[in-house]
Amino acid sequence: MHEMAIAEGIFDIAKEQAAKENSARVMKIGLLIGEMAGVEEEALRFCFSALVRGTLAENAELSIKRVPLVGRCGACDYEKPIENYNFICPRCGGGLSVVSGRELRVEYVEME
Ligand SMILES: [Zn+2]
Incomplete structure (x- = not known):
């Protein structure tokens, strides 16, 4: 499962940090x-x-912050949140x- 690989990556980083700080x-x-x-947030938490x-x-708590999808126009630099997979610039097309x-x-x- 995709989320399991991600969970492993996160765990590795946490272990590294804990080792660095001598934290148990x-x-x-x-x-x-x-x-x-x-x-999938739920799948990730489960894994x-x-x-x-x-x-x-x-007993580590996962505090997850979602980052909204934002696009920038290559032609006019206009930035906007992307909704419904619409990647067309409303200003210049x-x-x-x-x-x-x-x-x-x-x-x-x-860490503690
Ligand atoms: Zn544009």
Whole structure:
């Protein structure tokens, strides 16, 4: 499952941070997930909790922030939120390219 691979990546980052800080417990992990990142939040939470069972991140809370999809016009630089997969610039008819909404990253790791 796609979400399992993502959960593993997140767990690896948390473990690395914990090792760096000599921490025995991860309390909270902040995630930034774009609307277009193709991540099912519930599936990710489920995979993560299965993965961390019995580890230093067992009780870690996943704090997920969704990033809306925003496009910018290549011709006139106009920026707008993208709705209904409409990538056409309302100003000039040019094509919008995605400037945010595809990210998937760990923002912070809180440890005890
Ligand atoms: Zn435009």
